[in-house]
Amino acid sequence: MTDDRWIDLHTHSTASDGSFTPVELIRYAATKRLRALALTDHDCVDGVDEAAAEGARLGIEVIPAVELSADHPDGTMHILGFFVDRRNEGFGGRLRRLQEARRERNPKIVQKLQALGLKITYDEVVAASGGGQVGRPHFAKVLIQKGYVSSTPEAFERYLKKGAPGYVEKFRFSPQDAIAAIHEAGGVAVLAHPFTLFKEPSPLLEPLLDTLSETGLDGMEVIYSTYSEEQSRYYRELAGKYRLLPSGGSDFHGAHKPGIDLGVGLGKLHVPFELLESLRKKARGYGASAQTN
Numbered sequence: 001m002t003d004d005r006w007i008d009l010h011t012h013s014t015a016s017d018g019s020f021t022p023v024e025l026i027r028y029a030a031t032k033r034l035r036a037l038a039l040t041d042h043d044c045v046d047g048v049d050e051a052a053a054e055g056a057r058l059g060i061e062v063i064p065a066v067e068l069s070a071d072h073p074d075g076t077m078h079i080l081g082f083f084v085d086r087r088n089e090g091f092g093g094r095l096r097r098l099q100e101a102r103r104e105r106n107p108k109i110v111q112k113l114q115a116l117g118l119k120i121t122y123d124e125v126v127a128a129s130g131g132g133q134v135g136r137p138h139f140a141k142v143l144i145q146k147g148y149v150s151s152t153p154e155a156f157e158r159y160l161k162k163g164a165p166g167y168v169e170k171f172r173f174s175p176q177d178a179i180a181a182i183h184e185a186g187g188v189a190v191l192a193h194p195f196t197l198f199k200e201p202s203p204l205l206e207p208l209l210d211t212l213s214e215t216g217l218d219g220m221e222v223i224y225s226t227y228s229e230e231q232s233r234y235y236r237e238l239a240g241k242y243r244l245l246p247s248g249g250s251d252f253h254g255a256h257k258p259g260i261d262l263g264v265g266l267g268k269l270h271v272p273f274e275l276l277e278s279l280r281k282k283a284r285g286y287g288a289s290a291q292t293n
């Protein structure tokens with residue numbers, strides 16, 4: 001029997017910088033008739049238990065996952081870990097180190113914004129985060145509320161992105177360490193949105209993929225909300241060339257990324273269930289139970 005439902009392997013909740021709680025996210029996934037969803041919060045797995053419990057009630061498979069930032073000299077490198085054991089102690093310790101780095105960075109961002117003359121306090125940013133981990137989209141939310149900017153992209157452009165006057169560096173793992181941390185927790189490591197690594201097209205991308213693949217990277221996001229058909233084809237080809245499993249997702253953040261909808265991205269996204277099966281098989285090779293819910 002065929003199942004016509006799709007999946008989404010890149011989503012965020014209020015545990016990091018999404019605007020839906022884990023439970024709301026899964027309920028919303030049910031209205032979209034999604035068959036499976038990976039909760040890929042930045043640097044934390046705090047939302048997974050709640051999401052998995054709701055998924056079990058509604059018949060949606062929830063893949064325990066995470067999105068780690070990794071050091072990269074040019075643009076942004078994010079590595080997704082699927083099927084991570086959220087109770088693995090070593091892995092938990094590594095995530096705590098990243099969370100600590102955020103707590104060090106966030107007040108410094110406030111200071112920089114204040115020095116620019118903006119009236120913003122750390123308490124306001126914490127309130128905007130709703131009690132989960134604080135990230136730059138929460139700063140953006142406060143800047144919008146106060147009328148300093150009119151959108152999240154504008155907040156990043158003017159204040160928050162690398163090179164902008166409110167930017168503050170934070171500790172990141174090397175790509176090798178991020179991949180090793182995910183493997184240690186029994187997960188598969190997948191390079192997210194490769195277009196954020198370099199200004200496209202770049203002659204540096206293929207050598208990097210070659211190195212990462214040698215290092216143990218398992219997959220790459222070849223389906224993504226903002227990809228053109230051409231980009232999707234290009235990344236799928238590269239994934240094949242460097243023996244990376246194809247993955248895909250919307251990168252849904254709710255109200256913090258307006259226009260990007262769960263499961264369907266900008267409207268045309270479709271991620272087939274088969275991709276998940278290949279990733280699961282690989283995870284089993286790392287000793288993950290690859291059991292969810």
Ligand code: AMP
Pocket residue numbers: 017042134135136137152153156157161
């Ligand atoms: P942080 O975890 O604090 O480094 O913030 C990362 C988050 O900021 C990610 O969820 C991104 O989606 C978001 N982000 C990064 N750059 C931009 C941008 N230029 N415009 C909008 N959102 C962005």
Ligand code: ZN
Pocket residue numbers: 012016017018042253
């Ligand atoms: Zn995010």
Ligand code: FE
Pocket residue numbers: 067078192193
């Ligand atoms: Fe990302």
Ligand code: FE
Pocket residue numbers: 010011012040067251
């Ligand atoms: Fe993301």
